Amino acid sequence: MNRKLSALLSLVILISSVLSIQAQENWTHLRGSNLDGHSVSQNAPVSWSETSNIAWKTAIRGVAWSSPVVFGDQIWTSSATEDGKELFAICTDFNSGKILKELMLFRPDSVQHIHPTNSYATSTPCIENGFVYVHFGTYGTACVNTRTFEIIWTRTDLNCEHMQGAASSPFIYKNLLILHIEGTDVQYLVALDKRTGKTVWKTDRPREFYDNIEPVSRKAYCTPIVITVNGKDQLISNGSQLAIAYEPETGKEIWQVFYGEDSTVAMPLSYNGMVYVNSGWMLPKDGSPFYPRLLAVDPTGTGDVTKTRVPWEVDVDVPQISTPVIVDSLLYMVHERGTLTCLNAKTGAVVWKEKLKDQFNASVLYASGNIYLFPVKGKTYVIKPGLTFQLVAENQLDGQVKATPAIVRDNIIFRTDKFLYRIGK
Template identity: 40%
Template sequence: MISARAADSWPQFRGPTGDGIAADQSPPITFGEDEHLAWKTPLPGKAWSSPVIADGVVWLTTAVERVPTEAEREALLRNTKNDAKKFKSLAIAKAIELKLLSVDLESGAPLQTIDLTTVETPDAIHATNSYASPTPFVEGEHVICHFGTFGTFCVDRRSGSILWQRTLPLEHGVGPGSSPLVHDGRLILIQDGMDRQYVTALDASTGKTLWTTDRPPMEAPTGDQKKAYCTPIVVTDSNGREQVLCMGSQWMVSYNAETGEEFWRLYHGKGFSVVPRPVLLGDVVFLATGFGKPELWAAKIDGTGDVTETHVVWTQPKGIPSKSSPLLHDGLIYLVDDNGVASCFDPETGDLVWKKRLGGKFSASPLFAGGHLYFGNHEGDVFVLTTGEDAEVVQTNHLQGQIMASPAAIDNALILRTDKALYRFE
């Protein structure tokens, strides 16, 4: 993994190390629509994907929807496999235009709008999701854009041309969510749908499938409780064994990135629709178990086979998010649950250190930068906290829009996406 201290890019979901840590950055603590604002750039379409940054350019995906009338929406939903009882919680478009956008990091000027594909009559998604929720990955001269079942694209950063594209059909149930990971030339994708659950690796330069490994068997009455939306992480245990950890419904599984061979598996119960990306401390991984009854688990990563009875360090059943990822810094774990209660836990014991009500609904993952924690909610509030056992809220900032994407810190600036615009604060 890239050192956060050496980072001059923000290449993936949650930054250089994939964990929301930007220790060397010093973005502002106080900011708003008219305070410490370097620029604000309106964005087309609707997307919850987070911005990625390289060589002075911010890259974002989006989906421009052809919105149906209410009558058309009802007709489209009736043509899906969804139960009519679920229609109120679903959204659907007549068609979606998937695009990759680039914005100048210094000025905020739009640079390119790259048309990737148009999908006619796409599947329904959850009303709180978007058709472009997975965050892209910058790899060398390329940007990998993943939209789940709607397509995967490799784009040349210089020319804007599409070098290859693949479609890996999957029944997401409520839309795509898993972001891609590129490691040693392999594009790792978690494909946990209602119809099938597997992990696959593609050649990042060609899109050719290198390996595909099915998930362990699950005990669930329907595919709805088998689906998941997590993003993989690469770890190396104390024995020098490199692993790709892929959290899913009921199971956390470790794979060999070269071959897809399974190293170990851990059964975490009936949790499903898992979103939070795990974090690592030494030989211990910290994972949230998803919807149902979210819990935070700590497990050792140096095992082989089924490690359920041997490698669990502790479990914490209270105050755990089903969407936002945990953040681990300086010997403490920070997180915020779906309903706006932030908590801090001791990673050695799982004991609660403190709990604070921030307010609002949360999906975006937190950021650590410049000695502070940044938490953004659906209502457009960004809470800035100090760290440690006596942490406190030092500032509450407000933006015009909904925050679903996770922020980036680079150039001692905060890059933040709402449902309407992209901001730079410095």
């Protein structure tokens, strides 16, 4: 009887623990658990510095621009040595900032060249209850048990020629882990069984758009999203040359929008029945400066909808790297060179512009009624969303910032080139 009671009590405690973790606010992917840049925190920090409102600050080994992800009391980050010869993951305790585990995942025999502004660990992990998935592009993808730190499976055969390094991040969809692999040689999406790592489906990008262009124009660094359209899910992937919607369970194409050119980095967005996709660099024939476009797409069509389902596009001060955020029908985007633009998400009309004297790589976030912008040199601008530019605060930390932070449980998990911070109480 005592044994049965003890076993029952243990089961109740286990279930309660699992439910408690699931009820917590987590930050499971790049740009949040919904991949939309929105945090559900009600009292996120507004003001901080190196000497104020810092719960802890922990040195992180390696060079990496990947973002932190959070589940329960664990923060996971990927990292790499500067030369790319060691690729590893780090688990940090949310409460204390203590490093719980540094786990070596891959030691490549050889590495490709990367762009000087990139790293060998730029792809952000994704996490769920019990498992974290860490991706390093062509060098490998791994699933790790977050309770035991056991490596459950690895794949090192999802290869491509990155040319300037990997950046696309994985994401979890039901029982699948979905990856965008787009290099100068091959371009495809692949869905893995998240428990075994085995391929469930693989879909090549349409060859007719890639075969007759220069290799440099075939490359993308984007991370897809999943949206629901008329009760059915769509996987939206804005790679080089064109954006495509797929059935996420099968990889079958639904619609496509052609825009041409290469190097898409910014993620797609979805709001109020529309999808917003970044074209990547456009290279004008007349030698004028290259630029990206932002296109609004109605996702209810099928086939080639380039001429029928794109109500507007803009090509002025559109960021290539940073993903915008949409709040109350207004879209906020910040160009790499500092021009902040507010657009009407329905029409594409400019509501206002503000020039910030900084450079930006990290994506824009929304939390607790404020918009957060993260320049490369450690500053954070906090502004109010609305029909005019309203600055709330400017905050400064040491170091370089390219990783988009996580805003979770009224704290900001902030990664610089050398440290991981928890900002807040």
